[in-house]
Amino acid sequence: MQLPKMQPFKENIVSTSKDDFVSLVHEALSNANGTFIKIFTKDSSEKYYFTVLTDSSKILAVYGKLLTTNRDVIGKEALDVLQPLLSNPMVVDIYTLDEITLKLSIADNIEIYSTTPKINIDEFLGVSKKDELSEVLEKEKLLEQILEKAKKEEIKPAPQIEKAKEVEGAKVPEMIEKPPEEKPVKVLKETPKPAPQPAAKKEGPKVKIEIIGSEAFKPALEEAFKEYSKILLNDIKKMGDTTLNDMEIHGEIGTGVVYLTIHLNANIEEEAKVEIAKRKILFFANRHVPVIGRVSGLKPIIRSIKVNVVAGGRVDTMEERERGEVELWKLKKPPTVQINPKLFLTIDPEFRSYFSAYARTLLKDIEDAGIKVDKMEVDVEGRKEHEINIKLQTSVPNMSKAQVEALVTSLAKEHAKEMGKALKKYVWVHKVEVELTGAQLVRPKQRKLETIINAPKNVDPYLRKFVKDFVNEIRGIGIEPSKVQIDAKEVSFALGGGRAYHITVTVEGASTSALPLSKLKDMIEIEANKRARELAEVLKEEVVVREVKLNVEEETSGTQVAPAQISHKAAEILKKKAELEKEVEKLLKEAGIEELSFLTEDKKREAEQTLLKSRIEPAMETLKSKVQSELKLLPRVTFKWLKMNWNFTGSNVEVTFEVSFAKEEVGGLFGAFSGISDDKIKEDAIRIIRKAMEDISREYGISIVPKRINVLVR
Numbered sequence: 001m002q003l004p005k006m007q008p009f010k011e012n013i014v015s016t017s018k019d020d021f022v023s024l025v026h027e028a029l030s031n032a033n034g035t036f037i038k039i040f041t042k043d044s045s046e047k048y049y050f051t052v053l054t055d056s057s058k059i060l061a062v063y064g065k066l067l068t069t070n071r072d073v074i075g076k077e078a079l080d081v082l083q084p085l086l087s088n089p090m091v092v093d094i095y096t097l098d099e100i101t102l103k104l105s106i107a108d109n110i111e112i113y114s115t116t117p118k119i120n121i122d123e124f125l126g127v128s129k130k131d132e133l134s135e136v137l138e139k140e141k142l143l144e145q146i147l148e149k150a151k152k153e154e155i156k157p158a159p160q161i162e163k164a165k166e167v168e169g170a171k172v173p174e175m176i177e178k179p180p181e182e183k184p185v186k187v188l189k190e191t192p193k194p195a196p197q198p199a200a201k202k203e204g205p206k207v208k209i210e211i212i213g214s215e216a217f218k219p220a221l222e223e224a225f226k227e228y229s230k231i232l233l234n235d236i237k238k239m240g241d242t243t244l245n246d247m248e249i250h251g252e253i254g255t256g257v258v259y260l261t262i263h264l265n266a267n268i269e270e271e272a273k274v275e276i277a278k279r280k281i282l283f284f285a286n287r288h289v290p291v292i293g294r295v296s297g298l299k300p301i302i303r304s305i306k307v308n309v310v311a312g313g314r315v316d317t318m319e320e321r322e323r324g325e326v327e328l329w330k331l332k333k334p335p336t337v338q339i340n341p342k343l344f345l346t347i348d349p350e351f352r353s354y355f356s357a358y359a360r361t362l363l364k365d366i367e368d369a370g371i372k373v374d375k376m377e378v379d380v381e382g383r384k385e386h387e388i389n390i391k392l393q394t395s396v397p398n399m400s401k402a403q404v405e406a407l408v409t410s411l412a413k414e415h416a417k418e419m420g421k422a423l424k425k426y427v428w429v430h431k432v433e434v435e436l437t438g439a440q441l442v443r444p445k446q447r448k449l450e451t452i453i454n455a456p457k458n459v460d461p462y463l464r465k466f467v468k469d470f471v472n473e474i475r476g477i478g479i480e481p482s483k484v485q486i487d488a489k490e491v492s493f494a495l496g497g498g499r500a501y502h503i504t505v506t507v508e509g510a511s512t513s514a515l516p517l518s519k520l521k522d523m524i525e526i527e528a529n530k531r532a533r534e535l536a537e538v539l540k541e542e543v544v545v546r547e548v549k550l551n552v553e554e555e556t557s558g559t560q561v562a563p564a565q566i567s568h569k570a571a572e573i574l575k576k577k578a579e580l581e582k583e584v585e586k587l588l589k590e591a592g593i594e595e596l597s598f599l600t601e602d603k604k605r606e607a608e609q610t611l612l613k614s615r616i617e618p619a620m621e622t623l624k625s626k627v628q629s630e631l632k633l634l635p636r637v638t639f640k641w642l643k644m645n646w647n648f649t650g651s652n653v654e655v656t657f658e659v660s661f662a663k664e665e666v667g668g669l670f671g672a673f674s675g676i677s678d679d680k681i682k683e684d685a686i687r688i689i690r691k692a693m694e695d696i697s698r699e700y701g702i703s704i705v706p707k708r709i710n711v712l713v714r
């Protein structure tokens with residue numbers, strides 16, 4: 001085994017018996033955190049050389065070399081060989097280790113450390129605790145004798161005893177002897193009791209452990225978390241003026257790995273030392289993470305470690321703070337203010353100016369979408385964070401309650417996100433309630449539905465369920481389809497293996513929705529992507545909606561105004577419009593142009609792309625930053641750079657990634673990690689990139705597909 005360069009505590013000491021060796025080890029450990037021992041001995045058939053690493057109470061690593069047969073033994077085998085030789089004459093070198101050199105020695109000899117059972121030193125050396133117990137018993141007996149003697153001396157000189165002697169003569173000694181026999185016994189029984197009573201134990205920090213994943217790994221992982229929290233708590237205690245109040249460890253089990261989220265709350269006496277304490281605790285929390293891997297057998301990957309340190313008072317958890325804030329707000333609810341005849345706002349006066357603008361903008365956007373608003377109430381709760389609740393009364397003839405709720409929720413969330421950025425707070429929409437007071441939705445005529453599925457045989461049954469659910473959803477937004485066609489193509493990935501299914505969805509039918517076709521297409525794309533994600537979970541393969549084609553005609557509702565009701569002036573305008581259209585068609589035919597749509601197709605495509613790019617560009621920025629931050633957390637490698645390019649095609653965004661890593665030759669404190677393969681690094685990087693793409697795609701409601709992922713490892 002390797003040892004840091006240092007001077008020995010004792011060198012070339014000859015131990016002729018086990019007692020000599022035991023006393024030598026105890027002497028070295030009296031003022032040290034650990035020892036490193038070199039032993040040379042022999043018997044009739046073999047010569048031996050051993051190196052032993054210990055901490056203050058346990059044997060940590062043992063290596064032995066059989067010099068005659070030239071054979072190495074480590075761990076339990078070395079312990080079994082060494083134990084019978086302890087009584088033989090030995091030549092011993094012993095080194096004392098402090099905390100740092102002990103941990104460096106463990107790191108240098110991590111392989112031997114991991115194979116050696118952690119045995120108590122006294123148990124291995126066969127040291128009995130009888131000697132210590134006998135000494136304690138002797139001291140207790142001596143104390144009893146002293147107390148008994150002192151009690152007798154106190155009782156003998158009493159004046160009552162002298163009088164008794166004069167009167168009763170020889171009977172007196174019997175009367176005098178009885179009390180001393182009983183009372184000293186009582187004193188001796190009572191006096192030792194208070195001595196061993198321990199001081200009242202201070203309540204330790206609360207440790208909350210949460211594990212998600214396979215049940216098979218949970219017991220080992222729970223044990224690993226407990227060991228980690230114990231070691232971390234010991235290090236924080238050594239800081240002296242810092243107290244750990246509570247600790248939360250969240251573990252999510254993956255394939256051979258566990259993803260860690262750790263939250264620590266502590267307090268310190270002096271405010272000036274808060275930042276220093278925070279950095280120290282963060283250092284300890286990161287340093288001891290390999291303990292989890294060693295105990296559980298799963299590779300720990302840190303997602304986040306958060307440390308909160310305050311000076312003086314107790315640290316409340318986030319849950320307690322939020323609960324207190326909400327209860328306080330509900331006890332003293334601010335008044336409701338009428339902003340305009342239709343709009344009412346309830347909020348703390350301090351934030352009224354911000355959210356009155358929010359409410360006005362939201363009302364304007366709702367009315368611009370074709371919804372007539374009779375009354376809208378906006379409730380905003382909280383101070384540090386804001387929860388928005390909306391109640392809406394509307395009369396809309398051609399939209400259902402679910403459609404109105406979906407549209408209002410979408411607009412409210414969009415504006416809440418912008419408000420959160422402006423205030424630098426978390427602002428979210430909790431509830432939207434819609435009450436319809438006008439005419440109900442006029443449904444289009446029920447049409448015979450034609451379903452066409454072009455797909456590989458293995459996915460055909462699943463796509464039929466996809467179509468059924470999809471049709472039910474689009475009927476809910478005001479479209480009655482006459483034809484739904486699904487084209488699915490199987491695509492194999494050259495890099496990293498695996499396959500995916502690319503789907504094209506074509507919808508034909510009629511619409512009675514007041515929303516423009518571009519908005520309807522966006523809503524249909526969101527529904528198609530939602531069903532694709534459900535399909536991917538069933539197939540265990542990636543499913544991507546490449547394109548959505550929408551061909552619907554607007555169907556007139558039963559509330560259409562009759563021509564007789566139209567004013568004379570309006571009728572003239574409509575007549576002129578029809579004449580102009582005929583004249584334009586005639587001129588186009590003379591010019592050899594069959595359809596007007598040919599001229600407007602480019603502008604239409606440009607308008608659609610502009611609409612989607614307003615969502616795509618921020619999504620791509622978020623994707624890049626998310627991938628960068630997560631790739632930096634990959635263990636055993638150093639993230640160098642990332643190149644990301646994207647291209648918008650149809651309804652999908654194709655993304656190209658190029659990533660570079662430098663493989664570390666020596667990893668963390670507890671061992672060398674240079675043995676990791678390039679393929680493993682590439683697999684982890686590709687998995688992280690794909691997961692980030694799925695998350696961003698779900699968040700922004702757009703389809704993101706990988707065109708090429710290239711991972712370089714140096």
